[in-house]
Amino acid sequence: MHPRAIAFAVGLAVLAGSFSAASADTPGAQGVVLTGMRSWSAPADTRVVFEFSHTVTAVAPDSGRSRQVVLSLPGELVSRAPSVPGILGVRDGVVDSVEVATTVEGAQLRLFFHDNSRFHVLSLAADENQPFRLVVDVTRPGGDVAEDRRLAGIAATKRKERVRLVAVDPGHGGEDNGARGPGRVLEKNVTLAVGRAVVDELNQMPGIRAALTRDGDYFIPLRERYHIAERMKADLFISIHANSSRRRGRGSGTEVYFLSLRGAADQADADFADLENAADLVGGVPSQAEDDLVNILYDVKRSSALQQSQLLAETLLDHVAADRRLESRGVKQAGFVVLKSVEFPSVLVETAFINNPAEARLLKNPEFQKQMGKQLAIGVRTYFQRAGIGLMTPEADPQEGSVH
Numbered sequence: 452m453h454p455r456a457i458a459f460a461v462g463l464a465v466l467a468g469s470f471s472a473a474s475a476d477t478p479g480a481q482g483v484v485l486t487g488m489r490s491w492s493a494p495a496d497t498r499v500v501f502e503f504s505h506t507v508t509a510v511a512p513d514s515g516r517s518r519q520v521v522l523s524l525p526g527e528l529v530s531r532a533p534s535v536p537g538i539l540g541v542r543d544g545v546v547d548s549v550e551v552a553t554t555v556e557g558a559q560l561r562l563f564f565h566d567n568s569r570f571h572v573l574s575l576a577a578d579e580n581q582p583f584r585l586v587v588d589v590t591r592p593g594g595d596v597a598e599d600r601r602l603a604g605i606a607a608t609k610r611k612e613r614v615r616l617v618a619v620d621p622g623h624g625g626e627d628n629g630a631r632g633p634g635r636v637l638e639k640n641v642t643l644a645v646g647r648a649v650v651d652e653l654n655q656m657p658g659i660r661a662a663l664t665r666d667g668d669y670f671i672p673l674r675e676r677y678h679i680a681e682r683m684k685a686d687l688f689i690s691i692h693a694n695s696s697r698r699r700g701r702g703s704g705t706e707v708y709f710l711s712l713r714g715a716a717d718q719a720d721a722d723f724a725d726l727e728n729a730a731d732l733v734g735g736v737p738s739q740a741e742d743d744l745v746n747i748l749y750d751v752k753r754s755s756a757l758q759q760s761q762l763l764a765e766t767l768l769d770h771v772a773a774d775r776r777l778e779s780r781g782v783k784q785a786g787f788v789v790l791k792s793v794e795f796p797s798v799l800v801e802t803a804f805i806n807n808p809a810e811a812r813l814l815k816n817p818e819f820q821k822q823m824g825k826q827l828a829i830g831v832r833t834y835f836q837r838a839g840i841g842l843m844t845p846e847a848d849p850q851e852g853s854v855h
């Protein structure tokens with residue numbers, strides 16, 4: 452399913468000090484039910500989620516640094532659904548445990564951290580797919596530094612081995628399940644399995660290395676996904692998704708997207724602001740010419756990235772279609788946020804329709820996932836050939852190679 456950044460952003464409603472979400476969904480005599488309590492561990496942070504039958508008003512700090520945090524629900528009659536334990540052991544080095552205490556005066560949700568840690572509390576309003584949730588994000592102490600080091604390490608290895616680096620981005624993750632298919636098959640799990648398969652295949656190819664943006668079940672915001680790839684110094688970016696049709700059980704085949712700039716004119720300035728290293732583009736240029744030149748260089752970079760993205764999309768689709776189990780729906784363009792880097796060609800692969808029972812069966816089949824990974828990897832290699840980009844092989848003379 453297509454990344455929907457806007458829907459997510461609107462869903463976040465943080466009020467300083469406490470949450471007072473006015474709501475029409477008034478609980479009945481049985482009160483509010485805590486229907487879910489779960490955690491997602493990412494490299495740099497842990498997200499704890501409390502899911503409720505109705506909107507609740509929590510009294511809690513909106514952020515801070517502490518060994519623990521308490522979310523109070525004063526005056527709320529809260530009961531736990533049978534599936535929700537009184538204590539959730541997390542023990543991932545960030546959050547030790549989470550406890551639910553309910554009394555006649557209200558409920559308390561208590562989080563105990565492994566260390567003195569930074570945290571943010573926010574609420575996610577109910578939408579058509581998800582109930583109301585309270586969320587606590589806890590930063591792993593030293594996690595940012597460790598992640599910087601990991602990504603810099605990938606970039607250094609790429610430079611040293613003189614290989615092409617492919618960033619593979621499994622769509623969705625954590626609270627964001629993506630689309631859902633029959634038999635509880637979730638897009639976020641399928642994209643991770645296919646993403647891992649692509650990386651495995653690419654890492655066996657001489658001159659190519661690959662790395663995942665997400666290697667676990669956690670959420671990464673859309674812009675962060677290509678920022679991770681930029682920090683790795685990736686040469687290509689491939690986001691893996693599964694499609695879903697509004698028509699029940701219908702839709703079939705594979706489509707590959709690259710970025711469309713149409714209807715996204717208002718995004719141009721924001722994109723430009725996103726260019727963290729704009730100054731690097733103009734090193735040594737006289738200051739009065741700087742702004743114009745940044746713009747020109749940015750446009751040149753973007754149009755080159757777009758052209759290469761189209762070639763990459765066409766090449767990948769050719770190879771997926773060669774498998775013959777899925778029809779080719781063609782190369783398409785859309786204004787996906789995740790494709791907006793100008794640093795490398797970027798494509799989004801809608802592998803198959805997860806709402807279609809036959810294709811959902813394929814998507815959750817490990818043999819199919821491996822085969823899809825293989826086809827995409829061969830597509831990447833063919834793209835490098837078609838684009839005239841040399842791949843260093845162990846026998847090649849390093850002086851002759853065009854790898855930078």
Ligand SMILES: [Zn+2]
Pocket residue numbers: 452453454622623629630638692693
């Ligand atoms: Zn998706």
